Amino acid sequence: MFIDNAKLDLKAGGGGDGCNSFERDQAGRKQRPDGGSGGKGGDIFLKVDTNVHTLLDFQYRRIFTAGRGGHASSNNKTGASGTDYLINIPAGTVIKDFKTGRQLADLLNPGQTFLACKGGIGGSGNSRHREAGKGEEGEGRIVLLELKLIADVGIIGYPNAGKSTLVSRVTKAHPKIAGYPFTTKEPILGVARVGDFDFVIADIPGLIEGAHSGKGLGDKFLRHVERTKVLIHLIDMAGIDQRNPVEDYKRLNKELGLYSKALAEKPQVIAANKMDVGKTAEASLKRFKAAFKKKKIIPISAKQGEGLKKVLSETSKILRRTQEECCKE
Ligand SMILES: Nc1nc2c(ncn2[C@@H]2O[C@H](COP(=O)(O)OP(=O)(O)OP(=O)(O)O)[C@@H](O)[C@H]2O)c(=O)[nH]1
Ligand SMILES: [Mg+2]
Known part of the structure; x- marks a missing residue:
């Protein structure tokens, strides 16, 4: 336990x-x-x-x-x-x-x-x-x-967004994956590699609106991404559980801010997941891109392994940059 x-x-x-x-x-x-x-x-x-x-x-x-x-x-x-x-x-x-x-x-x-x-x-x-x-x-x-776990990258997202699927694809960790919310009940760490650069990714239980006041599994697991340098914000584009991706993204960022300013200010790699489901996901992605024109959004399918290299390389790029900035100080 x-x-x-x-x-x-x-x-x-x-x-x-x-x-x-x-x-x-x-x-x-x-x-x-x-x-x-x-x-x-x-x-x-x-x-x-x-x-x-x-x-x-x-x-x-x-x-x-x-x-x-x-x-x-x-x-x-x-x-x-x-x-x-x-x-x-x-x-x-x-x-x-x-x-x-x-x-x-x-x-x-x-x-x-x-x-x-x-x-x-x-x-x-x-x-x-x-x-x-x-x-x-x-x-x-x-x-x-x-x-507070020591990881370089934290994955955040609503329950069922596909966080554990992503971790299981890019690291050797074997988190439980299932189509019901709150499958992950405790944080799991895995090591990802881009070229010769290794970094630790933390998969945490899903967050929901009101997590800061204890809703769902609450925000207590956010403590485990407090030390990370980059967050991968995973969004379910399939609209499963009647989700609205634009609202999901805004709400979760609000929850981060309610938990801590430092967490809300961490750089995020935005990954639009479940793009393999076809038209619904395409339409959601279009709306999402229109709502956040200035953001870089990476379409992926964690399940089919599409776009994961891009997520990792973007993440490692930010990580390397933060490390270089640290060395300069
Ligand atoms: N179609 C499709 N389904 C996916 C994809 N990624 C994950 N899923 C499915 O979505 C469901 C939830 O996946 P998980 O990886 O357990 O999601 P999670 O975000 O870790 O969920 P919690 O631990 O409950 O927060 C599972 O049925 C997965 O098979 C994807 O890229 N495409
Ligand atoms: Mg999970």
């Missing part, structure tokens, strides 16, 4: 207590203080592990506690350090503080690590201070994890 959010209760280890002790002479009289300091409590880290792909494990386990620092003893012996806790998370996880909502980290790269809670310092022994001290409490906090 693809789970893309989790709430974790983290508690770092407390520091061990310092020791109150004295060296004694042969008669048993107190000489120099020799109490050691307590060990440091264990820290809690979150680390990107490329073998982890969802936040599913955290549905079953939510509380994580690092080891407590050992108490000190006489003869200046320091307590042992508490064991750190390393929590493995998928690449693309955003970490937020539950109480404040503030973003603490956005972990993208393999091995990238975030110190979420610091272990308490051990109390000093009486060899360092007059009185031995207690160990500090370890930090504790509740964090929210949100997975």
